Amino acid sequence: MPSLRGKAQTVLGPVEPEHLGYTLTHEHLAMDYSCSFSPPSPGQEPLSDGPIEMKNLFWIKQNPYSHKENLLLYQETDAVKEELLRFKAAGGGTIVENTTTGIGRDMNTLKKLAEETGVHIIAGAGFYVDSTHSSQTQAMTVEQLTGIIVDEILKGADGTDIKCGVVGEIGCSWPLTQSEHRVLQATAQAQSQLGCPIIIHPGRHSDAPFQLIRILQEAGADVSKTVMSHLDRTICDTKKLLEFAELGCYLEYDLFGTEFLHYQFHPDTDMPSDNDRITRIRILVDEGYEDRILMAHDVHTKHRLMKYGGHGYSHILKNIVPKMLIRGISQDKIDKILLANPKRWLTFK
Numbered sequence: 001m002p003s004l005r006g007k008a009q010t011v012l013g014p015v016e017p018e019h020l021g022y023t024l025t026h027e028h029l030a031m032d033y034s035c036s037f038s039p040p041s042p043g044q045e046p047l048s049d050g051p052i053e054m055k056n057l058f059w060i061k062q063n064p065y066s067h068k069e070n071l072l073l074y075q076e077t078d079a080v081k082e083e084l085l086r087f088k089a090a091g092g093g094t095i096v097e098n099t100t101t102g103i104g105r106d107m108n109t110l111k112k113l114a115e116e117t118g119v120h121i122i123a124g125a126g127f128y129v130d131s132t133h134s135s136q137t138q139a140m141t142v143e144q145l146t147g148i149i150v151d152e153i154l155k156g157a158d159g160t161d162i163k164c165g166v167v168g169e170i171g172c173s174w175p176l177t178q179s180e181h182r183v184l185q186a187t188a189q190a191q192s193q194l195g196c197p198i199i200i201h202p203g204r205h206s207d208a209p210f211q212l213i214r215i216l217q218e219a220g221a222d223v224s225k226t227v228m229s230h231l232d233r234t235i236c237d238t239k240k241l242l243e244f245a246e247l248g249c250y251l252e253y254d255l256f257g258t259e260f261l262h263y264q265f266h267p268d269t270d271m272p273s274d275n276d277r278i279t280r281i282r283i284l285v286d287e288g289y290e291d292r293i294l295m296a297h298d299v300h301t302k303h304r305l306m307k308y309g310g311h312g313y314s315h316i317l318k319n320i321v322p323k324m325l326i327r328g329i330s331q332d333k334i335d336k337i338l339l340a341n342p343k344r345w346l347t348f349k
């Protein structure tokens with residue numbers, strides 16, 4: 001087996017990291033999020049069914065997880081393809097596709113999209129949150145789980161010969177379950193065997209990212225190759241954020257384009273706006289963490305696509321970057337965040 005050291009691995013095979021270009025490190029192109037359906041408030045049940053239309057779009061934007069069809073991103077491959085071409089035209093090079101086992105990873109579709117658009121697509125190995133683990137997964141030992149993750153990177157995933165190039169997003173709940181704990185340990189073991197990049201979805205509590213990094217470290221992972229996703233909705237306090245930044249992993253703001261009043265999954269959290277996200281990134285840059293920041297949209301429902309009035313995969317390049325410049329984050333720093341940091345993270349060590 002040839003070593004992947006010094007290379008990044010896309011669904012079409014290993015590439016030189018220099019070729020990746022501007023990279024979104026946390027997106028989904030084909031995914032089934034039915035596992036997270038949240039019943040709407042009493043009296044609003046009829047709004048869950050039926051197609052996405054102008055007249056229910058505002059409600060869907062406020063209650064994205066209460067509309068059944070909205071959760072079926074995998075039905076939109078044609079629209080996704082069109083949007084990938086727009087991403088490429090806007091200067092984009094690579095998308096890390098974070099769909100793992102449990103939410104409908106589709107290796108063949110990812111390969112087809114990469115072939116038809118010329119965008120580099122990097123697929124994710126491993127498992128999503130506990131509520132999507134099969135009884136078989138829940139019964140596995142850390143060694144068995146490690147074997148599966150390593151095979152998904154070296155041999156191919158889901159019965160195909162198409163290979164993953166990162167581990168994750170690895171799903172973690174709050175509190176962390178035993179099965180998720182074993183998957184995290186397996187992630188760490190696969191990481192230390194292969195020198196691969198890993199990416200974690202933390203539970204919705206500001207202590208969760210600290211706990212997860214500790215578990216990974218104790219199990220032998222290289223924290224400098226680790227991304228903590230969804231910091232937008234996880235650590236809102238600046239002092240705590242700077243404490244977390246000291247641990248040395250990548251700090252990902254990956255919910256760009258998500259703005260709503262009421263966060264269905266965690267009503268205690270005020271979901272930040274895009275302007276708030278830029279403010280937090282500016283704080284991290286000012287504190288010297290520009291080599292650790294990553295950005296993405298985490299598109300995972302239909303209403304985020306331009307086809308349904310959403311922002312699409314080009315929002316960061318087209319709208320957020322100009323606003324970052326206005327807010328005093330230089331092009332040089334932006335290029336670190338969107339180009340150099342993803343390249344360094346995605347290169348096998």
Ligand SMILES: [Zn+2]
Nearest residue numbers: 098169298300
């Ligand atoms: Zn995700």
